[in-house]
Structures are given as structure tokens and as C-alpha cells.
Amino acid sequence: MEENETFECCDEVHDEVVEKVSSQMPPDEILYDLAELFKVFGDSTRVKIICALFESEMCVCDIAQVLGMNQSAISHQLRVLKQARLVKYRREGKTVYYSLADSHIQAIFNQGFEHITE
Numbered sequence: 001m002e003e004n005e006t007f008e009c010c011d012e013v014h015d016e017v018v019e020k021v022s023s024q025m026p027p028d029e030i031l032y033d034l035a036e037l038f039k040v041f042g043d044s045t046r047v048k049i050i051c052a053l054f055e056s057e058m059c060v061c062d063i064a065q066v067l068g069m070n071q072s073a074i075s076h077q078l079r080v081l082k083q084a085r086l087v088k089y090r091r092e093g094k095t096v097y098y099s100l101a102d103s104h105i106q107a108i109f110n111q112g113f114e115h116i117t118e
Contacts, residue, residue, distance in 0.1 A: 040084040041108070045069070046077050050105060053087065057099040 025031075040046060045067070052058060052066050060078065064071045078098055081087040088101045100106065 037084060040080060040086065041112075043077065043080075045073070046081055049074065049077055049081065050086065050100070050109065053098060053100050054106060054109075057097045059095050059097050063098070 026034075048067050049063055052063055058066070060071050060074050063078075064074045067074065078087060078089075082089070085101050086105055087098050089096050089098045091097075
């Protein structure tokens with residue numbers, strides 16, 4: 001907002017607009033869940049993990065090596081990503097491999113990248 005910009009006081013409620021918009025608003029529970037999803041994207045380590053998983057399914061030690069971090073820090077962030085249903089995993093022997101849960105994650109990132117690079 002520019003320094004000279006001010007907000008005007010509004011005395012007239014536009015009932016038709018309010019009614020139309022109110023009827024289209026998702027339920028509060030859905031909006032809360034959406035806000036929680038976006039909070040998950042609010043951590044740069046989680047964003048880096050997601051970017052790495054765009055390229056390949058990976059185990060914790062591989063992700064840690066790519067990001068230059070320790071495995072426990074990566075494991076902690078992967079737990080958050082699993083709880084948010086952004087990553088899935090499969091076990092092969094003693095090794096657990098992580099990948100993106102679905103194509104929605106790539107679409108969310110693409111939209112975000114497009115927005116910040118405009």
C-alpha cells in the first residue's frame with residue numbers, strides 16, 4: 001500500500017452483493033483446512049523437500065544429502081508433510097521412500113511460481 005493511500009469509510013451496504021458472496025462462501029471448516037494446508041507451505045525446508053520430490057522418489061538420507069541437512073530434521077518435516085497428505089511413502093526392506101501424494105501439489109506450486117514471477 002502506498003503512503004498516500006487511504007481507506008474510505010463506507011456507509012452503504014450492497015445487500016445483493018453481500019447475499020451473493022455469502023451464499024458462495026465455503027463452510028468455515030473447509031476454509032480452516034485450506035489455511036492449515038497453506039501453513040504447511042510456509043516453511044522453506046518443506047518447500048525444498050517438495051521440490052526435490054518433484055524430481056524423484058527419495059529416501060530420507062537422499063533428501064538430507066540434497067538439502068545439506070541432517071536426517072532427523074528431514075524426518076520431522078516429512079511427518080508434517082505426511083499429516084497434510086502432501087507426501088506418501090512406501091517401504092522397501094528397511095528403506096522408506098517418499099514421493100508426492102498427487103498431482104495437485106505440482107499444480108499448487110506451478111500457480112505459486114507463476115504468481116511470484118509475474
